[in-house]
Amino acid sequence: MYSKLGKGIAWFFAVICGLTTMTVIASQEALQDRTNKTKVNFQAKPANCVALRQGRTCFATVSLSWHTANRGHFCIYEKASNKVMQCWNNSQGNTLQFEFESNEKIAYQLRATEQNIIIAETSVDVSWVHKATVRKRRWRLF
Numbered sequence: 001m002y003s004k005l006g007k008g009i010a011w012f013f014a015v016i017c018g019l020t021t022m023t024v025i026a027s028q029e030a031l032q033d034r035t036n037k038t039k040v041n042f043q044a045k046p047a048n049c050v051a052l053r054q055g056r057t058c059f060a061t062v063s064l065s066w067h068t069a070n071r072g073h074f075c076i077y078e079k080a081s082n083k084v085m086q087c088w089n090n091s092q093g094n095t096l097q098f099e100f101e102s103n104e105k106i107a108y109q110l111r112a113t114e115q116n117i118i119i120a121e122t123s124v125d126v127s128w129v130h131k132a133t134v135r136k137r138r139w140r141l142f
Contacts, residue, residue, distance in 0.1 A: 041093075042066040042110045042120035049124055054132035055103055062100040062124055066110050067093030073114050079107035079121070087113065100124055 043065060049058035064076055064085075075087040076096055085108070086096050100106070107123040 040066065040068050040110065040120045042122050044108065044122045044124050047122070047124060049100060049102070049126050051103065051126060051128045053130050054128045056128070057101055057103045058126045058128075060100045060124075061097065063095055063097045064108055064122070065093070065095040066120065068119070072112055074119070075111050075113050077109045077111055079109050102126060 045063045045065070046060060049060040049062075051058040066074070066076070068074070069092075071090055071092045073087070073089050074091060076085045077083065078085060085098070088094050102124075103126060105123055105125045107121060109118050110120045111117065112119050
């Protein structure tokens, strides 16, 4: 008698767990559909600027390009200073080209101006060929 009851309970739990698993899978697929609809591509080219010595200012012509699945009003901001670099209305993608001058990494944000939310973020890293040395140089004549 207990064995039949045990099998019934096991079957009941298997059905419940199966439904729970299917519900979780369905909700994950719905989440993936939502993220695919709001997929954003935001990148900096070049993503790395190389200076000759550590601490020196790096100079480069950088292009920030972006593309979204939906049209909207978007702006590119410099993250640290919260400075607006350029805005576009009723656009799905565009490119901003500018002269980069910095001795440290700078991050940029793509924001949807209607909702005032950050859509994507990218950065331009600064690296160097030679590390800065703090050697004392002595000049000798003989």
